[in-house]
Amino acid sequence: MAYGMAVSRQGFDVKNCADFEKVFDSRWKCLKIEYQGTYTVGASSSIQTIYTHGLGYAPFFMAFLKNTSNRSVLTISDFDGIGGVDSYGKLIRVNSTSLVFDNSLGIFNGDVIYVYVFVDQINEAITESLVKTTSTSLGASGGYGLKVSKAGKDVKTATGKDLILSTEYATLQINQVSTGSHNFSGGVLNISHGLGYPPQFYFYARDLQADGRWEMIGNSSITAPFLTVKASSSQCTLDLGAVGTKDYTLIVFKDPIT
């Protein structure tokens, strides 16, 4: 017998709302955070360990750079890199043991990064879990809800960042994880998602720096193509140029970016 549980966001009827209007549904997963914390890059000209995760597989990760204005930006979104490096994205990489910062060139010292390492495996495929993609009108808001706090925090008084989830807030629910190898020298990679709208998505690729590690891919490269990653209402596209055959992972969330 299959059991299950689903909770919608406040104001939506869980029985007929769109997938992205739920907080969670046991038919699909959310990214769960294994570790979050700050790392300050040392002056050493080396590959520096940010976090040893010990998961035994390469996990999803995200990193945010504190820039020279003391503001933060997703590292793949940073453009005006320091020391002639066009993007921080390719400097932060993961394998089955650790997340690292590549300071091999020795041009970084004191840069501050905030990292998230997730529990979820970067190259474990998840079949598309499409159920309902059309939004519904608001149901009775009713005043029902669910909150789960972090361990050690009182759910009645915890603020947003100290809650695991709340029906007041949207979560990033995974629609699919697509993995494989592709010869990028032979053309771009297109992966269907079937959502009917452009979704929130991220691409990762392995071994672009010839060390077997995974990196997150953004548009911050200064070499063509300028639009490295993109989405449409039917597919996501990765264009790495003539790098040969590389492993890739695409994670697609249920949230529309329209």
Next chain:
Amino acid sequence: MAYGIKISKTGTDAKTAANKDLVLTSEKNMFKVKQSGTTSYTFTGSEPSGATTLATIAHNLGYIPAVTVFFYDHTNNAYSHLSYVFDFSGGGFREYISYEVDSTNLIIYYNSEGGPPGNWSPYQFTFKYYIMYDEGQ
């Protein structure tokens, strides 16, 4: 006393499943979206040199949150992540749109790295942003 909740994927036993096979567990935090929304900007006239703010979105969290921003380029019909590197005037790369966030605001901006001014008009972008409750620094 420690309380908690675990919910496994359909067909998986919540009592024995590895954390990566759980839909959620109160042992592991998840991203929570404080606010999301769209904002648009239409470029007109000649491009300026240097940085130009395209949008400022207040979040007022009092700390720097994790933020991601996507865009829709109406002219080229493309959805993607910021940063976006492009070239209004032709002749090579030198312009981009990106974003940054502090403890009060998310700021989406345009920047030019110099060169002869091009013509912006008409060029429209729509941005979709996600501001998390979770820290970005």
